[in-house]
Amino acid sequence: MKSLTMDKPDERNRLDAMKQGVIGKPLDRPDGPIKVSGVAPYAAEYDIANAAYGVFVTAPIARGKVAKIHEDSVTGMDGVIAVVADERFTTRAAQGTAGEAPEQGPGEVDYWGQPIALVVAESYEAARDAAQRLKVDFHADDLADIPFDPDAVEPEKDEGQRQGDLAHAMAEAVHSVDRTYTTHGHASAAMEPHASIAEWQDGKLTVHASLQMLNFNIAELADALDLEEDDVRLVSRFVGGGFGSKLGVSQDVVAAAIAAKQVGRPVKVAMTRQHVFQAIMRRSESTQRLRLAADAEGRLTGFGHEALVSNLPGEDFAEPVTQSSKFLYGGENRLLRIDVARIHRMCAGSVRAPGEAVGMTALEAAMDELAEQVGIDPVELRLRNIPDKHPTKDIPYSSRKLAECLKEGAAAFGWQGEDRKPRQRREGEWWIGTGVASGSRVHNVEEAKARVTLRPGGTALVETDMTDIGTGTYAILGQIAGEMLGLDPKDVEVGLGDTDFPRGPGSGGSWGAPSSGSAVFLACEALREEIASLLKGEEGNLTMKDGTAVVGNTSRTIDELLGGKELQRTGHFQPGKTEKEFAAASYGAFFAEVAVNDWTGETRVRRLTGAFGIGRVLNEKTARSQCLGGMTWAIGAALTEQLLFDPRDGHLVNCDLAEYHVPVHRDVPECEVLLVEERDPAASPIQAKGVGELSMCGAAGAIANAVYNACGVRAYSFPMTPAVLLEGLVEQAKA
Amino acid sequence: MTIEINGESHELPRDPRVTLLDFVREHLKMTGAKKGCDHGQCGACTMLVNGQRINSCLTLAVMHDGDSVTTIEGIGSPAAMAPLQEAFVKHDGYQCGYCTPGQICSATAMLQEIAAGWPSDATADPTDTPKLTREEVQERMSGNLCRCGAYANIVDAIMEVAEGEAA
Amino acid sequence: MRPFDYKRAERLEHAGQLAAAEDTLAIAGGTNLIDLMKLQVETPATLVDLNHLPLAGIEEHEDGLRIGALATNTATAVHPRVRADYPLLARAILAGATQQLRNKATTGGNLCQRTRCWYFTNTDQPCNKREPGSGCGALMGRADLHAVLGTSEACIATYPGDMAVAMAALDATVEIAGEKGSRSVPLREFHLLPGDTPHIENVLEPGEIITAVTLPTPVGGKQIYRKVRERSSYAFALVSVAAALRMEGESIAHAALAFGGLAHKPWHDPRIDDLLTGEKPSMALFDKAADLLLEDAQGYGENDAKIPLARRALTATLIDATGVSA
Known part of the structure; x- marks a missing residue:
């Protein structure tokens, strides 16, 4: 095992010294052909003999207790095997990296739509029917006693992060902005609904599930069932999208495991779309007050970002709205805080880019107003406010390409920042306008292990429990190993998504690639050391290319060196002091052109350019795709996506894909992605940072700013549906 | 039956x-x-x-x-992919892959519909013969959601195949 | 989905007999019914499959066109006569749903499409339409999608379709067959307002089946279907305006308008057509038309914006149709 704790920046840039020339290249994904042919297996698609079907029964009350489950109301129905209602059932998904069981005990109901039982039957049709018809009595709490509205309760106050005197700075400022924004909740809405097939053999449990972080999930599942981790195996080779909704073990996993034990045969639970919407994590709605104080040139002297978000009582997670506000811009006088309202809507948790996804939207909209007041190009305003030193901590920034992203993005987009007067460009009924925003997302790494095996014949096998949720893990890990070991990535097999493999942190927080990628890198370094010693040389002098290893004048093929045996090493990466000693983040810039219909307020994004500094690019094609994905999400967050809750019982009303409006093909224009050349030695030994979340952090702000530039209406509520913009349009027409 | x-x-x-x-x-x-x-x-x-x-x-x-x-x-199969499948791989017209089979089945029929002259909501006048434009493809593919946000790449893949067939 | 008997109707008379039985529903495209059966909003004991009846034709009819009840939305929208003479209908159909759904959805089924109200589709919530007497969840709950015209204390749901809105503007006729014989109903009278009986959505009697929709002689002129929605495709209308408007010289010679997304039925107000017909178009006239449309409009909070939105969508449509914006 080769271990590395990231206690100092890795300035060696070892990957750049390698000769295979595949790292960063826009290679096709190795898993592409099986995905486009429909043979890549997702959780519910394993053909496990004799599997029965389980469908959840959910609570139609907001809070209370299950009084009695009338099993006999369905047990006589054709095909019904059992009604399973076990106190170990989990009632919500675990929060990301929890590593322990989430809330258990379905007899206590905390939100409308909470799963309380599972009906198991011979067919899906029978299970679904019986689940809908199961008679259950409840002791429901009086709705009048239950808080549902985050604005109507006294929130848990956050002490916050304070420095100087923001109120004074605001009073003294030459220019200031004090605005309050609201954002509605979002759903991950991954295309594959959560699903599990659980099977017990000889006391050991195997679950094929759709999960992002197996190393944490196995602990959560084992804890829920009071099992040893050694007696549990989780498999998630293909995950049909996660976006945070599969970070923690979900209710289907635990219920399928318990039901399989109880009925003595494998049980498959594929949650319905409605159940996923109603019972798996929401992104909290937010109310955000932005206060920006600036001098005559627009340099920030004060910076305030205060948010109110919500969650169920007892949940630790609070949408970290101010995450990037801690370091993105300067301003000596600061106040950042996040208050939490405890309400009985479904559980709030991580949805793609928790925090910045909504926090950056509001911040960047406020920055646009400041630029207008100061009367300067909003790109220039941002450039002026990139701080030389961290606003509150005495630590340096790691590599930071924000200025490059703003400048290169502006050039690629054809940005014109001098005259920003709104309502200047019209095409028929449509106002046309442009907007800009900075992008920022914290950088994280987590402990990760990976095993790499060199095999006779000159091929390699990479194994880790890391998942590929669409991000391109299969591609990038093969490229890292290929680069380090001098192999065509086609000759590198990558095995993922199985807890029998060395463990890592999984996919989430954009840390998957830098963490697991570093573990693969370390395993390869160890293999290179062994190969170098076989050649009586030093690793530093070893060249590996096209299956051949060379030290000095000695050249041998890998196949020759292995002598018919495998050579295996495990890499072990751990975060270290750099985490605290550097402010590390990924940065970007967004430029949007929109059309707003003057009559109806319908808004269409016509162009979207994103420029990103994400450290080393591991695969240009998959990295670009991640950026396109985030930008597409931003279009949804800006214009269409909103979770709507009934004010009387807190239930989610738009719990399907017809009424929760994720963007469709026609909403998404051709998008331009620029990946700015960067290595961040403080970020990881492969100098890479995360990419999947950054690309939506700020982009909705750029769209909002473009809407203003187009039609003269500032939106303070997101998404900017026709209903939100209409009043302003009517006023503008009168004026 | x-x-x-x-x-x-x-x-x-x-x-x-x-x-x-x-x-x-x-x-x-x-x-x-x-x-x-x-x-x-x-x-x-x-x-x-x-x-x-x-x-x-x-x-x-x-x-x-x-x-x-x-x-x-x-x-098509991994060993014998149809042109659309190959184009999806080349253009990274997917991420998680879950919507992909539906996108490809849909695109297969969609190209035939354009060839047959069926109008869409993106066709300026229903009496027009539709042209093969990005907006036509986007409108006609809007029944296939992709939450990963691979739309732009999917349209690139489809356009390449369509233009190849038209040439 | 509850267990049910599946029966196939081979002849029209047979279909009527089968469909007249208790707890029986007829199925054509199934895109709405199967959706609702999965949710147990619909729980028929018997399902009668109409797809083998010879009702899929689209044929010349007097000076107009007769569209069979089983003609798919696609078949209608791509039909050369529909495209040439009733472009409003083609546009409305193409503005609705997706190609996959339009390939299955039929003329008759589309007319019988039920509401998208999220209290109707959630069987754990009250709904007078699904369960008469249980109350209206939307009235005191979330009414984002809901109606602003013709509502009642029992129901504020909307009719969600597009095709029928165009047909209402085009003054189509619904042909109906039943055990007692055939009858015709103007499409504008086919759908009902909720009143005290929101579970009764149209004039069909038990055992009656739609056989066709006939379109009268083409009116020509400018035909516009303007659909305002939250995303650019694959979304139900917030408001839609169907307009068939013909100018002669500087005056409006023919005007027929209908509206979607506003009411429990495709909304047609003959006073608006009468107001416009014979007049010289002007913004003042358009304002009067909007005043007529919205004089009794009532918002329910979340859907209040539908009222100004309807006004503006109507105005924009009339500008587009007449070329007059002053």
């Missing part, structure tokens, strides 16, 4: 509640067509029935006596 799927004949299920999608996935164990919503709201289950694309989750298997169905498995 039989149905032909990718050229092979199968007995229809006895339980009339079984949808065409569940029949293919759960009974025939062909899991290329995906269940994303089960209510005709996402397009992941798109199959071609007698040459027309439909949401297989919103139709009962028993209603397809004598019909001929093509699923993604009938369009």
Whole structure:
């Protein structure tokens, strides 16, 4: 095992010294052909003999207790095997990296739509029917006693992060902005609904599930069932999208495991779309007050970002709205805080880019107003406010390409920042306008292990429990190993998504690639050391290319060196002091052109350019795709996506894909992605940072700013549906 | 009562509640067509029935006596990909891959619909013969959601194949 | 989905007999019914499959066109006569749903499409339409999608379709067959307002089946279907305006308008057509038309914006149709 704790920046840039020339290249994904042919297996698609079907029964009350489950109301129905209602059932998904069981005990109901039982039957049709018809009595709490509205309760106050005197700075400022924004909740809405097939053999449990972080999930599942981790195996080779909704073990996993034990045969639970919407994590709605104080040139002297978000009582997670506000811009006088309202809507948790996804939207909209007041190009305003030193901590920034992203993005987009007067460009009924925003997302790494095996014949096998949720893990890990070991990535097999493999942190927080990628890198370094010693040389002098290893004048093929045996090493990466000693983040810039219909307020994004500094690019094609994905999400967050809750019982009303409006093909224009050349030695030994979340952090702000530039209406509520913009349009027409 | 799927004949299920999608996935164990919503709201289950694309989750298997169905498995295999499948790989027209079979089945029929001159909401006048533009493709593919946000790449892949066929 | 008997109707008379039985529903495209059966909003004991009846034709009819009840939305929208003479209908159909759904959805089924109200589709919530007497969840709950015209204390749901809105503007006729014989109903009278009986959505009697929709002689002129929605495709209308408007010289010679997304039925107000017909178009006239449309409009909070939105969508449509914006 080769271990590395990231206690100092890795300035060696070892990957750049390698000769295979595949790292960063826009290679096709190795898993592409099986995905486009429909043979890549997702959780519910394993053909496990004799599997029965389980469908959840959910609570139609907001809070209370299950009084009695009338099993006999369905047990006589054709095909019904059992009604399973076990106190170990989990009632919500675990929060990301929890590593322990989430809330258990379905007899206590905390939100409308909470799963309380599972009906198991011979067919899906029978299970679904019986689940809908199961008679259950409840002791429901009086709705009048239950808080549902985050604005109507006294929130848990956050002490916050304070420095100087923001109120004074605001009073003294030459220019200031004090605005309050609201954002509605979002759903991950991954295309594959959560699903599990659980099977017990000889006391050991195997679950094929759709999960992002197996190393944490196995602990959560084992804890829920009071099992040893050694007696549990989780498999998630293909995950049909996660976006945070599969970070923690979900209710289907635990219920399928318990039901399989109880009925003595494998049980498959594929949650319905409605159940996923109603019972798996929401992104909290937010109310955000932005206060920006600036001098005559627009340099920030004060910076305030205060948010109110919500969650169920007892949940630790609070949408970290101010995450990037801690370091993105300067301003000596600061106040950042996040208050939490405890309400009985479904559980709030991580949805793609928790925090910045909504926090950056509001911040960047406020920055646009400041630029207008100061009367300067909003790109220039941002450039002026990139701080030389961290606003509150005495630590340096790691590599930071924000200025490059703003400048290169502006050039690629054809940005014109001098005259920003709104309502200047019209095409028929449509106002046309442009907007800009900075992008920022914290950088994280987590402990990760990976095993790499060199095999006779000159091929390699990479194994880790890391998942590929669409991000391109299969591609990038093969490229890292290929680069380090001098192999065509086609000759590198990558095995993922199985807890029998060395463990890592999984996919989430954009840390998957830098963490697991570093573990693969370390395993390869160890293999290179062994190969170098076989050649009586030093690793530093070893060249590996096209299956051949060379030290000095000695050249041998890998196949020759292995002598018919495998050579295996495990890499072990751990975060270290750099985490605290550097402010590390990924940065970007967004430029949007929109059309707003003057009559109806319908808004269409016509162009979207994103420029990103994400450290080393591991695969240009998959990295670009991640950026396109985030930008597409931003279009949804800006214009269409909103979770709507009934004010009387807190239930989610738009719990399907017809009424929760994720963007469709026609909403998404051709998008331009620029990946700015960067290595961040403080970020990881492969100098890479995360990419999947950054690309939506700020982009909705750029769209909002473009809407203003187009039609003269500032939106303070997101998404900017026709209903939100209409009043302003009517006023503008009168004026 | 039989149905032909990718050229092979199968007995229809006895339980009339079984949808065409569940029949293919759960009974025939062909899991290329995906269940994303089960209510005709996402397009992941798109199959071609007698040459027309439909949401297989919103139709009962028993209603397809004598019909001929093509699923993604009938369009191509990893070893013998159809041009659209190859183009999706080349353009990274997917991420998680879950909506992909539906996108490809849908695109296969969509190109035939444009060739047949069917108008769409993006066609300026319904009497016009539609042109092969990005907006036409985007409108016609809007019944296939992709939450990963691969839309721009998917359209690139489709345009490449369509323009290749037109040339 | 509850267990049910599946029966196939081979002849029209047979279909009527079968469909007249208790707890029986007829199925054509199934895109709405199967959706609702999965949710147990609909729980028929018997399902009668109409797809084998010879009702899929689209044929010349007097000076107009007769569209069979089983003609798919696609078949209608791509039909050369529909495209040339009733472009409003083609546009409305193409603005609705997706190609996959339009390939299955039929003329008759589309007319019988039920509401998208999220209290109707959630069987754990009250709904007078699904369960008469249980109350209206939307009235005191969330009414974002809901109606602003013709509502009642029992129900504020909308009719969600597009095709029928165009047909209402085009003054189509619904042909109906039943055990007692055939009858015709103007499409504008086919759908009902909710009143005290929101579970009764149209004039069909038990055992009656739609056989066709006939379109009268083409009116020509400018035909516009303007659909305002939250995303650019694949979304139900917030508001839609169907307009068939013909100018002669500087005056409006023929005007027929209908509206979607506003009411429990495709909304047609003959006073608006009368107001416009014979007049010289002007913004003042358009304002009067909007005043007529919205004089009794009532918002329910979340859907208040539908009222100004309808006004503006109507105005924009009339500008587009007449070329007059002053």
